[in-house]
Amino acid sequence: MTxxxxxxxxxxxxxxxxxxxxxRVIPRLLxxxxxxxxxxxxxxxxxxxHGACGACTVLVDGEPTRSCLVFAVQVDGCRVDTVEGLAGxxxxxxPLQEAFRSRHALQCGFCTPGILMTLVAYLxxxxxxxxxxxxxxLSGNLCRCTGYQHIVQAALDAAAAxxxxxxxx
Amino acid sequence: xxPAPFEYFAPRTVEEALDLLGRHGDEAKLLAGGQxxxxxxxxxxxxxxxxxxxxxVAALGTVRADAGRLHLGALVRQHALERDGRVAAAAPxxxxxxxxIGHLQTRARGTIGGSLAHADPAAELPACMIxxxxxxxxxxxxxxxxxxxxxxxxxxxxxxLEPDELLAGIEVPGMPAVRAGHxxxxxxxxxxxxxLVGACAALALDAGGVCRHARLVIFGAGDGPHPVRAxxxxxxxxxxxxxxxxxxxxxxxxxxxxxxxxxxxxxxxRVAAGLAARALQQAAARAEAA
Numbered sequence: 215m216t217x218x219x220x221x222x223x224x225x226x227x228x229x230x231x232x233x234x235x236x237x238r239v240i241p242r243l244l245x246x247x248x249x250x251x252x253x254x255x256x257x258x259x260x261x262x263x264h265g266a267c268g269a270c271t272v273l274v275d276g277e278p279t280r281s282c283l284v285f286a287v288q289v290d291g292c293r294v295d296t297v298e299g300l301a302g303x304x305x306x307x308x309p310l311q312e313a314f315r316s317r318h319a320l321q322c323g324f325c326t327p328g329i330l331m332t333l334v335a336y337l338x339x340x341x342x343x344x345x346x347x348x349x350x351x352l353s354g355n356l357c358r359c360t361g362y363q364h365i366v367q368a369a370l371d372a373a374a375a376x377x378x379x380x381x382x383x
Numbered sequence: 384x385x386p387a388p389f390e391y392f393a394p395r396t397v398e399e400a401l402d403l404l405g406r407h408g409d410e411a412k413l414l415a416g417g418q419x420x421x422x423x424x425x426x427x428x429x430x431x432x433x434x435x436x437x438x439x440v441a442a443l444g445t446v447r448a449d450a451g452r453l454h455l456g457a458l459v460r461q462h463a464l465e466r467d468g469r470v471a472a473a474a475p476x477x478x479x480x481x482x483x484i485g486h487l488q489t490r491a492r493g494t495i496g497g498s499l500a501h502a503d504p505a506a507e508l509p510a511c512m513i514x515x516x517x518x519x520x521x522x523x524x525x526x527x528x529x530x531x532x533x534x535x536x537x538x539x540x541x542x543x544l545e546p547d548e549l550l551a552g553i554e555v556p557g558m559p560a561v562r563a564g565h566x567x568x569x570x571x572x573x574x575x576x577x578x579l580v581g582a583c584a585a586l587a588l589d590a591g592g593v594c595r596h597a598r599l600v601i602f603g604a605g606d607g608p609h610p611v612r613a614x615x616x617x618x619x620x621x622x623x624x625x626x627x628x629x630x631x632x633x634x635x636x637x638x639x640x641x642x643x644x645x646x647x648x649x650x651x652x653r654v655a656a657g658l659a660a661r662a663l664q665q666a667a668a669r670a671e672a673a
Contacts, residue, residue: 266422
């Protein structure tokens with residue numbers, strides 16, 4: 215883009231999956247595009263690009279957020295967590311990812327990162343959800359392959375595993 | 384889909400935000416949670432030359448309760464209505480409606496003021512605010528004024544806000560009697576979708592069980608939330624189930640229901656009557672139990 219209104223760049227510094235990252239962005243750059251195009255974190259998928267499908271959900275300061283509806287410039291100073299950071303540094307998967315694998319809770323996998331990030335945030339606040347509550351929590355995430363059955367089962371498994379690992383919760 | 388270019392400002396104070404709004408007025412958009420504005424920008428239905436991001440204005444993000452009144456900063460996130468005990472105590476209707484606003488991700492980012500200023504006719508919060516007799520505090524660099532929720536909503540996506548005005552805060556008064564109750568009912572295709580029709584009610588009874596305060600609002604059916612005039616007829620009466628069902632029907636008869644892809648006008652009117660009665664009955668039962 216040539217110089218003009220809206221071409222001024224803004225500095226962004228964010229803690230992304232635990233590590234500091236910097237960028238200089240034009241205001242209209244979406245967070246999803248900063249993650250994917252500039253920082254190479256292509257685990258965050260863009261489906262509808264207007265906040266209907268939930269595929270691009272990431273955590274901003276711990277809250278599930280549609281990264282197609284946030285401008286990159288807005289996360290300056292924030293913590294951003296994406297699906298790449300879920301498993302941590304270890305060789306294994308995050309328990310939620312493990313549950314998705316063992317329950318066959320994905321087919322094409324396009325919606326999976328957004329669903330995982332939504333559920334991670336949800337289960338943190340609601341460690342003992344009912345099936346209905348899981349379905350409500352996932353109402354903002356569209357899956358076009360699975361019919362949700364296995365996704366809900368995986369979420370219930372992960373919740374149970376989480377309770378077993380932390381009996382005080 | 385990506386938004387058209389815009390100039391971006393992130394003020395830290397209300398004064399700074401108002402100054403920017405005063406200077407850029409018509410060509411500027413205030414960005415709060417962005418859950419309605421950014422989709423419209425992505426689709427280029429809206430192309431503001433200037434975006435004034437309110438998310439760093441800390442003064443707009445506070446919740447305060449005193450003497451039964453609830454003061455909500457415009458930038459308070461919608462999920463705070465579900466989570467904050469002060470909301471549940473002072474305005475349980477808001478806490479009950481909140482989980483039905485959009486989805487988890489929408490509520491985490493979406494703000495109370497943003498929803499009100501956007502004035503979608505199917506949104507829950509405008510209707511609840513009218514039912515609760517809320518007062519909105521509007522500010523510009525020129526002046527500040529108070530506007531009742533009832534006078535704020537002018538129709539489809541249209542409010543009393545002037546181009547240089549900011550909805551800064553929302554004040555929800557306590558209920559006027561000890562025995563008060565609220566009710567809420569809506570029908571949507573899926574959880575979190577905009578309501579096809581909804582209704583909310585607030586009632587207060589005196590010690591003898593006679594209705595002293597009645598509010599009923601139907602939303603999602605027409606161009607905006609509709610405060611039902613017939614609710615006033617309940618005052619001075621004992622709210623029997625039959626009487627409340629009649630008020631619901633009268634309310635539905637008042638609305639100018641719209642037809643669209645999802646429902647006919649006749650469907651909306653019929654469902655509105657049932658939901659209005661249900662919201663009133665819930666409110667009455669709670670008031671009687673209080």
